[in-house]
Amino acid sequence: GFITEATWKIGTRPEACKKLSATGSFESCFKAALKVVNSNLLAASVTVSPDSDQAAVSVGFEGLALVVDSQVERCSAVMQEDGLTIGESSEYPVVEGCFGDIYTTIWSSSFVLQADVILAKGAEFVSQMSLIAKPSEVLLDVAGGRIYAGFDTLNNDQWTKINDLAGKCKGHGKLLRATESFAADNDVYGSSRPEWRLSHLVKKALDPQGVFAPGALPGRV
Numbered sequence: 001g002f003i004t005e006a007t008w009k010i011g012t013r014p015e016a017c018k019k020l021s022a023t024g025s026f027e028s029c030f031k032a033a034l035k036v037v038n039s040n041l042l043a044a045s046v047t048v049s050p051d052s053d054q055a056a057v058s059v060g061f062e063g064l065a066l067v068v069d070s071q072v073e074r075c076s077a078v079m080q081e082d083g084l085t086i087g088e089s090s091e092y093p094v095v096e097g098c099f100g101d102i103y104t105t106i107w108s109s110s111f112v113l114q115a116d117v118i119l120a121k122g123a124e125f126v127s128q129m130s131l132i133a134k135p136s137e138v139l140l141d142v143a144g145g146r147i148y149a150g151f152d153t154l155n156n157d158q159w160t161k162i163n164d165l166a167g168k169c170k171g172h173g174k175l176l177r178a179t180e181s182f183a184a185d186n187d188v189y190g191s192s193r194p195e196w197r198l199s200h201l202v203k204k205a206l207d208p209q210g211v212f213a214p215g216a217l218p219g220r221v
Contacts, residue, residue: 014062017044018091020072020097021058022084022116026050029057030123032082033142037119039078041071046143049102050126058085060098094186105137108203113162117171119145125169132165133158145171154178156186174218189218 022032029048036046036059045060057079061071072089079086092098104113113135119123122140126147129135135149159175159182166173175188182188199218204213 006112013046014094016031016061016065016068017094018068018072018089019058019060020075020089021056021087022079023054023056024084026055028082029055032079032084035078037143048140050138055062102139106148106150108138109152111151111154112176113173114176115166115173117169121169127167132161148205159186
């Protein structure tokens, strides 16, 4: 059988949705992104996309048009403090969002990683992860402390090292997508964590014979 869980968020449709982007070094973009997150700009999204030559920081704002225009203007000033090259602001559709192209590239990869680390360690994790295995695309959600990365190939040793790195950055990682052969040999939920024990006890109590979805829980239970 299957258990399906869905969550809906209902809110007022914003009058305007605008994204402001800037480019520079990965360190400068991450520093500027942290400033925006810790400011009173109330951004809807703050992300950094690293590249081999330079990185890009993108900040989205949603709400009343006059308020959004003011937020974009003040955000531009924050970004300029770190020497970034400011691009033109652009509107984006509220439902589709402004990261469709990046997510499409990530989800077209054979392996998709989701890593949750503390905010200050985000840049460190991405930089060191890229040395372990070269991603096809990376999106660092600075506001949420979450990293998404796509990989065309990933072996057992690389997965172990990425998990160890996530632990050093006081977080954890899991694979949202992996090949069947890889998933057969590895736990896609990453390294074992103490909180898994509770879910294992519940599973054993409700399904003592291990009939329902065997091996599907974290820890391959």
